[in-house]
Amino acid sequence: MKKFKIKELKSINTDLFYKIVLLSCLFGILAPLFKIFISLKYYENLHEKLNSFLYLPKINSIIADMVQWTPDYLIWNDNIAQYDYYVGWVLYNIICIISLIIFKKKIKNIFNRIIIYFSSVAFISYSVLFLIIIFQSKIFLGFIFSGIGGWDESNVVSNVYYPTTINKNQINQDNKVWKGINKINLRNQILDGCLDDDVILGYYKNQPYAINLSIAGIVFIDHLIGKSCSENTFPLLTIINHRQNKLHNLYNDYPLFFKLRYDEHASYMKLEDDIFANIQKFDSLLVYNVSVCNIDNDLFLNNIDLLKIYD
Secondary structure, eight states: OOOOOOOOOOOOOHHHHHHHHHHHHHHHHHHHHHHHHHHGGGSTTHHHHHHHHSOOHHHHHHHHHHHHTSOGGGOOTTGGGOHHHHHHHHHHHHHHHHHHHHTHHHHHHHHHHHHHHTTTOHHHHHHHHHHHHHHHHOGGGTSSSSSOTTOOOTTOOOOOBOOSSOOGGGSOTTOGGGGGOOHHHHHHHOSSEEEEEEEEEEEETTEEEEEOGGGGOOTTHHHHHHHTTTTTOOOHHHHHHHHHHHHHHHHHHOHHHHHHHSSOSOSSOOOOHHHHHHOSSOSEEEEEEEEEEEETTEEEEEEEEEEEEEO
């Protein structure tokens, strides 16, 4: 009876390794550009807006028609909120391709050393190549697909609503809570209606700073806060200040390690660097529930409730 043997992986060729890395960089350019292109479907009067940017009526008409043909399942709401990130990733990959071409021999020599070093275990070489591909192309960020495999949000209902009463004139529109609101995102994602969410302001020497729960460094900390919300006993200020102190010291003493430490895998916007550079501990935290509306292209505060004070 013959023994069953597992077929060993052949060591990858250096030229092939180089070409695949080059292609992954090219994909990292094309995918974000494609995302930006299809996100144009959100804009009304696209033909006129393209002409105002660059007056090429016939070409802009073709582009506008092509955008309208884009299937809806390729588009989701964060497309138009991430232009800066997409453009930055395109520029990064352009630099990578230029470097790969200019320093071709040196880079291929590095790849060759990796392959030789792991020649006894070819699987590691393939793993290294795979990691390079997903990093350069950002496949895992959803440039092509609408989410991480396995997540199904087909039944999610939009939180955007139209208000029964408009309180624009009864509320100070210069309120400090605007510090914690991204107006660009709201204009892009709320085409007509209102959205409610919490805004956290951290006070330091009587000056408000917009922060979020990413400082706490705890995944799903909002669930913990919710359980003690009624009694307001959750030590949020203590937890945030404990980590804020560490991030402050890390930012000033070891800026490179700070970038590796913050921000983590969390669904919060990245905070401004001056918060970590200048503030060691907050004096107090104020949590507001804010209703902000975008109606007839007019962005305004419709309701503000002070939920909690941590001091």
